[in-house]
Amino acid sequence: MISTAFEILGSLGMFLFGMKVMSEALQKLSGERLRNLMRTMTQNRLAGVGTGFLVTCLVQSSSASTVMMVSFVNAGLLTVVEAIGMIMGANLGTTTTFWIVSFLGFKFSLSSVALPIIGVAMPLLFSRRSTLRDSGEFLIGFGLLFLGLVFLKDAVPDIKNNPEALEFIRNYTGHGLWSVLVFFAFGTVLTVIVQSSSVAGAITITMAAKGWIDFPTAAAVILGENVGTTITANLAALSANANAKRAALAHFFFNIIGVIWAVIFFVPLTRMADWIMPGDPLEPGNIPFHMAAFHTGFNLLNIALLIAFVPQLGKLVNRLIKDRATRGDEHLKFDSTIFPQTGELNIAEAEEDVQKMTQLTRDLVSGFVQLYENADVEMGERVKELKQLEKDSDRMARETTDYLLQCSAGSVSDSSMAKISSLMRVIAELEDMCDRGYRLVLLAERRHRKKRDLPAETRVQVRQFSEIVLRFVDFTSTCLRRGVQTSDMETAYQLENFIDNFRKSLRKESIARMRQSGDQVKAEMLYIDILNNMEAIGNHSLNILQALRHHD
Incomplete structure (x- = not known):
C-alpha cells in the first residue's frame, strides 16, 4: 500500500514536472506576443476571454494564470472588469488539460514513442538558435508529461483487485444531491491540497478510468475542482490592494454561481455530456472523454450565461471590498513550486x-x-x-x-x-x-x-x-x-x-x-x-x- 502511494506521488511529480517544462517552453516561444496582447487589452469582454484562454493553455493551470491576472490588476495593468473576462477564459483554458490527459493517457498508446521524443529533443537543447532550444524543451516536457500519465495509470490499482475500496466509495454514491455535495467537497479539498487544477484533474480522470468512481461522481468532483482553484488566487490577494482582492473575489463568485446552477441541473448537464461525447459512460475507457466534455460544456455555458453580467459582477465586488490606503507599487510574488513559472508573462x-x-x-x-x-x-x-x-x-x-x-x-x-x-x-x-x-x-x-x-x-x-x-x-x-x-x-x-x-x-x-x-x-x-x-x-x-x- 505504501509503495503504491509513493508510485502515485512519483507519477504525479513526473506529470507536473513535464507540464512545467512544456509550459515554460511555450511561454518562451510566445511570451513577447502574449505580453503585447496584455498591453493592448481593452474593455472587450470576448477579447479578454480569448486572452485568458490562451494564457491558461500555456501555463496549463488556471490557478497559476488567475494568480498572475490578479497580480496584473494589483500592478494596474488590468482593470477589475478586464480581469473578470480573462478569468472566464482561464476557466475554459484549464479544460484543455482534461482533453490532453484523456487523449494521451487513455486514447493513444504513445508509451513506446515517449522516450524517442525525448531523445529527438536532446540535440535541440544544444542548438545556438533559441527557437530550436525552446522547441527541444517543449518536446522533452511533452515526453515527461506523457510518461507521468503512463506511470500514473500503472500505479493506480485496478478496482477489480481492490473491491473493498469500491464498497467504501459506494457508501457515498447513489444518494442524489447529498452524494453530489460530498464529492463536490472532495474535489474542492483535493484542488486546494495539490494547488493545481491540472494535477487534480489528472487524479480524477485516472480514478474514473480505473473504475473507482462513476461518471456522475467524477462530474461532481470536477465541479469541486472549479471552486478549489479559486482559493489560490484569493490567498495570493490577501496582501494586495483592493482591486486585486476584487478580481480574486470575482473569480470565486463566477465559479460558485456556475456550480450552484450546475448542481441544480446536474442530471441534465451530465446527460448533455453523454449526448455530446459518443460511447457508453459506464465503460471506464470512455469516462475520461465524457469528463472532458462535461468540464468544457459546463464552463462554456457558465461563460455564456454570465458574460453579459461582467459589469454588474464588477460593481458587486467593488461594493463588497472598499478602497483602502495602499502603496501603488505592491507586487504579488507567488513563490509556490507547484505553479509553472510565468516569468515570461510577468515581465509586463x-x-x-x-x-x-x-x-x-x-x-x-x-x-x-x-x-x-x-x-x-x-x-x-x-x-x-x-x-x-x-x-x-x-x-x-x-x-x-x-x-x-x-x-x-x-x-x-x-x-x-x-x-x-x-x-x-x-x-x-x-x-x-x-x-x-x-x-x-x-x-x-x-x-x-x-x-x-x-x-x-x-x-x-x-x-x-x-x-x-x-x-x-x-x-x-x-x-x-x-x-x-x-x-x-x-x-x-x-x-x-x-x-x-x-x-x-x-x-x-x-x-x-x-x-x-x-x-x-x-x-x-x-x-x-x-x-x-x-x-x-x-x-x-x-x-x-x-x-x-x-x-x-
Missing part, C-alpha cells in the same frame, strides 16, 4: 512599475517648480510629501529589481533575458533621476529657508528649463511603453543637446551676475546647482533610451 508587470517611476520623476520636478516659484510661502508639508515620493522611488527600484531577478531565475527566452537586463539598467537610471528631483526640492527648500534672493527673471528661466526637462521625461515614458525607434534617438539627442546648451547659457548669465555683484554669490551658486541637477535628469533620460535601443 515590472514594465508597468518602471512606468510608475517615470511618473515619480515628473512629480518631483513639478513639485520643485512649485516650491521655487513660491519661495515666500511656507511649504513644509509639501516638502514632506515630495520626500515620501523619493522614498517610494527607492522602494520601487529595490522591489522591481528583485522582481525582475525572480523572473530571470525561471526559464525565460534569450530576448526576455536581454530585456530584463535592459530594464534593470533603466530602473537604476530612474532611481538616480528621482534622487536628482528630490535634490532640486531640497535646493528650493534651502532657498526659502536661507532667504537666498535671486533676480525675478530666474523664475521664468527655471520654469522654461523644467518644461524642457519634463518634455524629455514624458518622451522617455512614451518610448518605454511603445519601444524606441531610430527617429526617437535623433529626437533624444536633440533634446539632450538643447538642455545642455540651455544650462550653459543660464550658467554664464549667473556667473556674470556674480562678477557684477559679489553679495549674491551663495544664491547664484545655489541656482547653478539647480541647473546642474536639471541637466543631469536629461542625461539620465538619454541613458534610458540608449539602454532600450540597445536591447531592441
Whole structure:
C-alpha cells in the first residue's frame, strides 16, 4: 500500500514536472506576443476571454494564470472588469488539460514513442538558435508529461483487485444531491491540497478510468475542482490592494454561481455530456472523454450565461471590498513550486512599475517648480510629501529589481533575458533621476529657508528649463511603453543637446551676475546647482533610451 502511494506521488511529480517544462517552453516561444496582447487589452469582454484562454493553455493551470491576472490588476495593468473576462477564459483554458490527459493517457498508446521524443529533443537543447532550444524543451516536457500519465495509470490499482475500496466509495454514491455535495467537497479539498487544477484533474480522470468512481461522481468532483482553484488566487490577494482582492473575489463568485446552477441541473448537464461525447459512460475507457466534455460544456455555458453580467459582477465586488490606503507599487510574488513559472508573462508587470517611476520623476520636478516659484510661502508639508515620493522611488527600484531577478531565475527566452537586463539598467537610471528631483526640492527648500534672493527673471528661466526637462521625461515614458525607434534617438539627442546648451547659457548669465555683484554669490551658486541637477535628469533620460535601443 505504501509503495503504491509513493508510485502515485512519483507519477504525479513526473506529470507536473513535464507540464512545467512544456509550459515554460511555450511561454518562451510566445511570451513577447502574449505580453503585447496584455498591453493592448481593452474593455472587450470576448477579447479578454480569448486572452485568458490562451494564457491558461500555456501555463496549463488556471490557478497559476488567475494568480498572475490578479497580480496584473494589483500592478494596474488590468482593470477589475478586464480581469473578470480573462478569468472566464482561464476557466475554459484549464479544460484543455482534461482533453490532453484523456487523449494521451487513455486514447493513444504513445508509451513506446515517449522516450524517442525525448531523445529527438536532446540535440535541440544544444542548438545556438533559441527557437530550436525552446522547441527541444517543449518536446522533452511533452515526453515527461506523457510518461507521468503512463506511470500514473500503472500505479493506480485496478478496482477489480481492490473491491473493498469500491464498497467504501459506494457508501457515498447513489444518494442524489447529498452524494453530489460530498464529492463536490472532495474535489474542492483535493484542488486546494495539490494547488493545481491540472494535477487534480489528472487524479480524477485516472480514478474514473480505473473504475473507482462513476461518471456522475467524477462530474461532481470536477465541479469541486472549479471552486478549489479559486482559493489560490484569493490567498495570493490577501496582501494586495483592493482591486486585486476584487478580481480574486470575482473569480470565486463566477465559479460558485456556475456550480450552484450546475448542481441544480446536474442530471441534465451530465446527460448533455453523454449526448455530446459518443460511447457508453459506464465503460471506464470512455469516462475520461465524457469528463472532458462535461468540464468544457459546463464552463462554456457558465461563460455564456454570465458574460453579459461582467459589469454588474464588477460593481458587486467593488461594493463588497472598499478602497483602502495602499502603496501603488505592491507586487504579488507567488513563490509556490507547484505553479509553472510565468516569468515570461510577468515581465509586463515590472514594465508597468518602471512606468510608475517615470511618473515619480515628473512629480518631483513639478513639485520643485512649485516650491521655487513660491519661495515666500511656507511649504513644509509639501516638502514632506515630495520626500515620501523619493522614498517610494527607492522602494520601487529595490522591489522591481528583485522582481525582475525572480523572473530571470525561471526559464525565460534569450530576448526576455536581454530585456530584463535592459530594464534593470533603466530602473537604476530612474532611481538616480528621482534622487536628482528630490535634490532640486531640497535646493528650493534651502532657498526659502536661507532667504537666498535671486533676480525675478530666474523664475521664468527655471520654469522654461523644467518644461524642457519634463518634455524629455514624458518622451522617455512614451518610448518605454511603445519601444524606441531610430527617429526617437535623433529626437533624444536633440533634446539632450538643447538642455545642455540651455544650462550653459543660464550658467554664464549667473556667473556674470556674480562678477557684477559679489553679495549674491551663495544664491547664484545655489541656482547653478539647480541647473546642474536639471541637466543631469536629461542625461539620465538619454541613458534610458540608449539602454532600450540597445536591447531592441
